[in-house]
Amino acid sequence: MSRGISASAPVILFVILLAICWEALATIFHIPHYIIPKLSGVFISIGENWELLAKHCGVTLGESLLGLGISVVWGTIAAIWMDSSSLAKRTIYPLIVMSQTIPMIALSPIMVMWFGYEIWSKVAVVVLFTFFPIVVNTADGFRTADLDIGELMRTMGTRKRDLFLKWKIPAALPGFFTGIKMAAAFSVVGATLGEWLGGEAGLGMYTKRASNMLRGEEVFSGVLLLSAMGILLFLAVQGVERVTLSYRKNAKS
Amino acid sequence: MSRGISASAPVILFVILLAICWEALATIFHIPHYIIPKLSGVFISIGENWELLAKHCGVTLGESLLGLGISVVWGTIAAIWMDSSSLAKRTIYPLIVMSQTIPMIALSPIMVMWFGYEIWSKVAVVVLFTFFPIVVNTADGFRTADLDIGELMRTMGTRKRDLFLKWKIPAALPGFFTGIKMAAAFSVVGATLGEWLGGEAGLGMYTKRASNMLRGEEVFSGVLLLSAMGILLFLAVQGVERVTLSYRKNAKS
Amino acid sequence: MNGVVTKQQTPALSVRGLTYSFPGERPLFDDLSFDIQEGEFVSLLAASGMGKTTLFRLLAGLIDSPKGEIVASGRQISLTEAASKGAQIGYMPQKDCLMPWRTVLDNAALGLELNGTSKRVARMRVMEQLPLVGLEGTEHKYPHELSGGMRQRVSFLRSLLGGADVLLLDEPFSALDAMTRINMQEWLLQVWEQHRKTIVFVTHDVDEALLLSDRVLVAAISPVTVLEEIIVPIPRPRKYETVMDAEFIGLKRQVLSLISRTQHRSGLEGESL
């Protein structure tokens, strides 16, 4: 534990430095508060609205987690499928790449038509944001699994299921976690964007309305919380990764 | 060459199928053209406006490439830095993750204040979109370089520079390319979004204006071209990767 | 027991007209045929790079040969079948191929696990055997914490516990010191005799080949069209002093003369260093 703290000391220091710079520069250069508010103002705003913010936080977190969960499940399935069939790989992979090249906001009426104004349109956007990194990295993990181990297992008459469970999956886990970590960071942005496409609640809606009202402090309190949420999700996944892949930690020391 | 064609046959077939479905479903189910226009209508619109589209294509492509280039250079430098200093790693990495969790549209006034309405604000958004996958994947490549080879080189009295050039870099190349491939797909979306934040030209602006004028065919012709551009960039990087990492292709067969 | 007895049984492995080359390379095998009888202990000797490992991979069904036929226990071996055919063949690869995410215990237990043995029982059986390969106390180490010889022993243990009747062992003891090697040899023979396994054994150590085997097969000329056969009529149990016997030395000379015909830049035995 104390080791974790000393390891993160540099970044904590750096963040504090950043915060001081922010406050100082905003004060010195008289930047309009609706463009960059003072950090102190942002914290005051958080303090004043914390009940409301907590509610919106919950909504956005729910959307992010739901979308992330769906992406993890389907992304893994897609990666497995791509790994097991080169036909699937050559068909799905380009489609997934394609899905990432489409500027999604252009399609917002379609999203709303299909998924309505309920939580599902936001979840759909989160899935669109998080599916790709999970599939790509997991598929990469599968692809780089040591073929010699696979061959050895085949000579042992291993069934496909066991090949997967005992060879491919452990080999792909590092990539899988890299993918989920990236996806965790993206999920919150996805949820925010989803809320921008139309929503009654969530931090995305909160920041959008605040921005329309020129309330810089509230915009930034939303942004700060969204960013914190993304980072916490990232760290949570990293924690799970550390536990799961403990053998790797040893390998590096 | 002919092998490449036969390898991509499934996806070409699939895309043709998709196109036919699009046209057929739009016709059969009388999907309103302002939600999803008929593909034929989109192509007609492209045909009618191709000169204009070509110009806008050029602008967006320029922004994407410039942003991608900057990300490749700085992303690689950041990855190298993170690899060579654990202090840098513990400081930069969280910051980069943080940068991905910030819903960028909320900060569009800042982008504009810093980068103006010229090409640089768009390039900045592209960089924000593409930096992350490049850093993460390249750093991952560095991290998974075979330590035994590094040790061996150290016993040969290898200077740091050579350790990098002859060990770390070749080892990180696969990850580097994975990162650039992802970044290539993202870059176009980044440029589009950048143009939405304000701009005079580019396909993003074209689609947004078309959308404001409720011209479904033009919106979709923009989206189609953007997507095609993203895919072509992706394929271009993949092509470079195939040539550079030819040793890996053999390793798999 | 000796080779003559086992000759009368059906072949455990039968290779007919095998021809193989890697794409774009010179052929390694050309119309090669041979049999391994059930319960036999056969050593395979050939110079480095002549194709021993490739032959094993063909026998294990890991490469499909377009020409020729390989039959194991009466069943044709092919790439597509390999995965489904059950652990007919226990292959110990030349590289150790340990899983970096498994401890010694779990690596060695892999074969058992895949056979359907419960994890608990598999681990117990491995724990019993670990002292026999001199790895007691290392059960919770990961492969990167082992020495080269220790990794090889884990890999060896894994193959033996796999339960297959035909074992293909590719230089199983190359990284072991003389003493440890003797223990392994002993134990291997014990397993062989008790469980009536068929063993094909690749080694570069002529003494080892002669001391362990019923027959020694030598591939001298590349591409390999024929495997020269040397039957080792020395009765079992054999002793290490046997290497000094005239009969043994005669056999050894025979093997060495076969090997030295290898089309290879070769020094002759007895040449000055």
Added chain:
Amino acid sequence: MNGVVTKQQTPALSVRGLTYSFPGERPLFDDLSFDIQEGEFVSLLAASGMGKTTLFRLLAGLIDSPKGEIVASGRQISLTEAASKGAQIGYMPQKDCLMPWRTVLDNAALGLELNGTSKRVARMRVMEQLPLVGLEGTEHKYPHELSGGMRQRVSFLRSLLGGADVLLLDEPFSALDAMTRINMQEWLLQVWEQHRKTIVFVTHDVDEALLLSDRVLVAAISPVTVLEEIIVPIPRPRKYETVMDAEFIGLKRQVLSLISRTQHRSGLEGESL
């Protein structure tokens, strides 16, 4: 030349009071001291897992030992210095450690390249030497297209061409057949004599150790506190028939008796198989 001559020179490697254990493990070395003279050919014999590879990594400056001192050519070896000190030590690791993205040619040329030799010249020199290790015609192959023994030879060639004066060779010939091995030994001795190298050689083959070395160092008991020394007074050039000489057999018996004291579940020589 023989061991007695080299004894008078300054030590090429000097180890004093070396104590080392992996974190959380039993110690491997405890207050170990020994010297390797300049120009000497010394073999190191120890059971698998006793710490030969670890010792080499300590000597090469790849692990820092908190206790004891290692001096190579008069310079203290430490982890931080290792990278900057130039190719004083040529280490051939037990694993081949070939770069998968380099061909045989470029892998073997690595050491030369790092010495500042131009790529073209380095490649030319490798091309000259490839036939000596029996790898002519494989220069454009990638490591995964090589057999185990071929990989080992590429690694060996790379170490020799590195140009270091002190060579640490960790089981360099373990994957080679008898004939190829003899060629390699021959060539190694040639290089040693011509270029006055200092060689520390790990092997599990007692014959090989005795045939090649001026001295054989044996580690019998773990943790290693002392290396037993056996001087090989057989004059050079030595012949392979020497292994039948009484003197040689006496030395071999001596070595084996040292080894068999290893605290290890050990079979005795001559035990029945």
Added chain:
Amino acid sequence: TSSSKESSNAELTDLTVLLDWYPNAVHTFLYAAQAQGYFKEAGLNVKLQTPADTNDAIKLVATGKADLAFSYQMQVAVSRSEDIPIVSVAAIVRHPLNQLFALDSAEMNSPKDLIGKRIGYPSSPMDEAIVNTMVRAEGGDPAKLNYVDVGWDLIPSMTTKKVDAIIGGFVNHEKLLLEKEGEKLQTFDPAEYGVPDYYELVLAASEEGLRNKGDAIKKFLQAATKGQEYTAQHPDESLQVLLDKQDKEFPLDPEIERKSLEVLLPLMDAGAEPFGSQTEASWNSAIDWLTNHQLMKKEIKANEAFRNL
């Protein structure tokens, strides 16, 4: 109220209304009608929804995903020329809110002074056409104008001096916000410079919706009219309803909304005509203007674009 009892057992008709933006002062009459129970009395269950933007709203109404949407007169006209079958059923704000803003410091006397300066606008060719018309009306040459598409950031673009003037801001919102920040603004009303005095905000329904739910929509408008009357009489109480409702999601600025409503009420007043009524003349002039500026893909008939229910 007493009337709610009678209708509570009757079957209510669902009606989804898409707002043009998040709920603000311009929607006060709907919230007032809701609170006073006028919708329920009319047998309606009204659901107010905020879409991403009005383009989405129109499409959703056209496809029957919603019944009514706030839109703009110009947008309805353009939609019809794109074969999107929607019809304006009420003019909510009868005059332009979208005006040309410049900072006082820019010292402009007329839109003509914009020549050589930079004008920010939000990615809509319509806004360009408005300024062009205004400049031409003053005798300037629109070809000499510098337009900068500033996307979503109208105010920051002007206050950080990236542009000298903006079009696309509303007098009941952006202007008030800027004044609250202490910026002095000059505003130019397009209607005074050659642009038709168009209806800024209208309520649109689809042709199909009018056929199927025409009655409900009519009832809705009647209830909304009562809501507007109530709002005009009790502006503070009505506004409070809106503010209270929004507090649970995102608190509005009461001061701004109060001023906004003050600005809006006269602009929403139809005088002698009933609330929301539209004239063919207004539609004709808007359509003509759009046609002159090549903003219409094809000609449309004014009398099909709107309906007074």
